[in-house]
Amino acid sequence: MEEFLKALIQCRKCPRLVAYRESVPPPPRFFGQQYWRRPVPPWGDPKAKLMIVGLAPAAHGGNRTGRMFTGDLSAQFLFKALYAAGLSNHPYSVSRDDGTEVRCVYITSAVKCAPPRNRPTAEEVSNCLPWLKAELELVRPKAVVALGRLAWSATFRALGLKAPEFVHGAYADAGEVRVYASYHPSPLNTNTGRLALESLMRILEQAKAYAGCQ
Ligand code: SF4
Numbered sequence: 001m002e003e004f005l006k007a008l009i010q011c012r013k014c015p016r017l018v019a020y021r022e023s024v025p026p027p028p029r030f031f032g033q034q035y036w037r038r039p040v041p042p043w044g045d046p047k048a049k050l051m052i053v054g055l056a057p058a059a060h061g062g063n064r065t066g067r068m069f070t071g072d073l074s075a076q077f078l079f080k081a082l083y084a085a086g087l088s089n090h091p092y093s094v095s096r097d098d099g100t101e102v103r104c105v106y107i108t109s110a111v112k113c114a115p116p117r118n119r120p121t122a123e124e125v126s127n128c129l130p131w132l133k134a135e136l137e138l139v140r141p142k143a144v145v146a147l148g149r150l151a152w153s154a155t156f157r158a159l160g161l162k163a164p165e166f167v168h169g170a171y172a173d174a175g176e177v178r179v180y181a182s183y184h185p186s187p188l189n190t191n192t193g194r195l196a197l198e199s200l201m202r203i204l205e206q207a208k209a210y211a212g213c214q
Contacts (some may be wrong), residue, residue, distance in 0.1 A: 008112060009038045014124045024059045024114070036066030042135060043182070044090040049104050051141040052078075053132070055184055056111035056120055061198040063114035067096045068107050076119055076123040077185040078147075081197055085204040087213070092146060104213035106139050107201060110134065110154035118186070126164050127153060133158040136177070138209035143211040144177055145203060148184030152156035155179055168195075180207045 007207035011100065012018045022037050039060035054074075057063050061072030069075040075093045083091035090100040110119045120128075124147070129210045136144075137156055146152040149166045159174045171180040172209045189195040 004134060004138060005041050009041060011112070012040050014113060014120075014125045015109075015134050017115055017124055018122070020059070020116050021113045022061050023041060024063065024116075024202040026064070030060055030064060033064060035064045037063060038066075038116070039107070040066065040068050042106060044102045044106040045104060046106065046139060048102075048139055048212055050106070051143045051144045051208055052105060052107045052138070052141055052147065053144055053155050054107070054109040054147045055118065056109050056148050057114045058118065059114045059116075061114075063111075065095050067093070068109055069093055070097060073187045073190075074185045077190050077195075077197070078200070081185070081200040081204055084197070085208055087204060087208060098108075101212045104208070104211065106135075107143065108135055114189075120150075125150065129154060129158055133182035137162070141177060141211065143207040144179045144205050145182055146179055147182055148186075151184070152179065152181050169199065171206075178207070178210055197211075 041055035048071050058072040062068050065071040069078050070093045077090055080091045081094045082088035088102045093100050112131055144155050146155045152166045153163040156174055161174050164172045166181050168181055168183050171178050182200055182205050183189045
């Protein structure tokens with residue numbers, strides 16, 4: 001895993017994303033903060049039974065803090081659900097030194113660099129797929145929770161399969177891995193009620209039970 005992380009944070013395969021991650025200006029509330037501005041490393045247990053796959057780091061979330069699902073509103077929603085499901089020791093994820101630890105869980109994304117407007121191109125998703133494939137081979141989870149359609153299809157592609165239709169709350173088996181589908185916990189989904197905390201909690205609990213997490 002160490003070698004993987006070392007190689008990942010040096011990746012510059014997508015010129016548009018490299019330019020964006022390195023130059024996106026901080027909003028006033030983050031003025032003066034040192035931004036990470038590189039591919040955002042996954043975190044958690046490298047031998048976890050449950051993998052969570054998001055879309056991509058946020059410009060002022062992971063691209064600022066240097067940890068996936070850390071320091072933005074999507075992270076706060078996800079961590080409330082992880083905590084309620086007994087998979088995290090804190091109901092928040094705000095910085096790399098916040099003391100938050102996940103249990104039985106490894107957290108990553110389909111695309112490792114922050115894309116403008118959270119929308120990577122098809123080419124950028126394909127460029128980043130080998131990283132996700134490598135993670136699935138290294139971690140060998142029993143269950144994956146894919147947050148959003150893009151994470152869902154990228155997970156199946158990384159496993160060498162065509163993704164079935166994305167249905168929130170459903171799951172499909174991909175060889176030995178069971179993949180659960182959830183809407184992404186973005187403010188767009190959570191503020192509109194499309195994704196409720198209880199719904200994400202239920203999916204995490206199902207995946208946790210299937211994976212055999214204690
Ligand atoms: Fe490399 Fe992925 Fe970042 Fe593209 S998005 S530069 S493939 S780490």
